[in-house]
Amino acid sequence: MADLRDAGLREGITEVIATTYSISGEPNAAPVGIHNEAGRYCVALYRGSKTLSNVKATMQLAANVTDDAVLFVRTLLDNPEASDFSRFHGFPVLRNANSWILFRCREIEERADYLLFMLNPLAVAILNKKTCAVNRGLNAVIEAAILASRYDIQISADVRERIKEQIRDYARIVERCGGRSEKEAMRILIQRFV
Numbered sequence: 001m002a003d004l005r006d007a008g009l010r011e012g013i014t015e016v017i018a019t020t021y022s023i024s025g026e027p028n029a030a031p032v033g034i035h036n037e038a039g040r041y042c043v044a045l046y047r048g049s050k051t052l053s054n055v056k057a058t059m060q061l062a063a064n065v066t067d068d069a070v071l072f073v074r075t076l077l078d079n080p081e082a083s084d085f086s087r088f089h090g091f092p093v094l095r096n097a098n099s100w101i102l103f104r105c106r107e108i109e110e111r112a113d114y115l116l117f118m119l120n121p122l123a124v125a126i127l128n129k130k131t132c133a134v135n136r137g138l139n140a141v142i143e144a145a146i147l148a149s150r151y152d153i154q155i156s157a158d159v160r161e162r163i164k165e166q167i168r169d170y171a172r173i174v175e176r177c178g179g180r181s182e183k184e185a186m187r188i189l190i191q192r193f194v
């Protein structure tokens with residue numbers, strides 16, 4: 001088994017796109033953070049998501065490593081096209097991921113708003129070994145997407161307004177530092193939330 005750091009999972013929390021499937025075999029994709037503390041991998045899945053209900057049903061999840069800003073935003077707002085998935089022994093993974101790690105999940109903690117799962121790797125594929133320097137535009141898209149993912153659950157108009165302001169601040173960073181993918185991802189977020 002490859003060292004999962006070679007597949008892109010860093011120490012701390014790495015933002016990836018989780019793919020799962022439902023009991024009826026429907027694939028799903030959504031951004032999640034994979035926690036790595038001294039080689040121990042876990043994921044906290046908030047209640048109400050398809051990802052959580054799929055993991056509860058199948059006890060498996062693939063972490064797809066990508067730096068594609070548009071894919072993060074598209075999988076946050078919608079499920080990708082069927083053609084965006086490929087299959088590993090029937091399990092859905094993202095065709096354009098740089099790497100993916102298929103995990104077996106074991107529930108280790110239940111909280112009011114999330115369930116915590118320990119992750120044990122079953123298979124790893126490194127499809128594209130490209131190296132990526134830090135880009136503030138991509139980081140800003142990820143921060144804005146996290147804010148956007150909390151927008152709909154807010155009932156306070158003040159909090160919603162504050163989220164919009166923060167997204168606009170991140171949009172300014174993307175304008176200055178991002179490439180085409182980051183600018184397109186931010187355009188989608190602004191159109192939907194601001």
Ligand SMILES: Cc1cc2nc3c(=O)[nH]c(=O)nc-3n(C[C@H](O)[C@H](O)[C@H](O)COP(=O)(O)O)c2cc1C
Nearest residue numbers: 015030031032033044045046049050051145146149
């Ligand atoms: C960068 C990023 C990281 C996220 N990390 C998590 C996470 O670790 N756990 C979680 O439950 N939701 C996380 N979310 C929110 C989910 O992606 C979001 O609720 C999504 O709509 C769930 O989709 P689903 O219903 O298709 O599973 C994250 C969102 C973003 C943009």
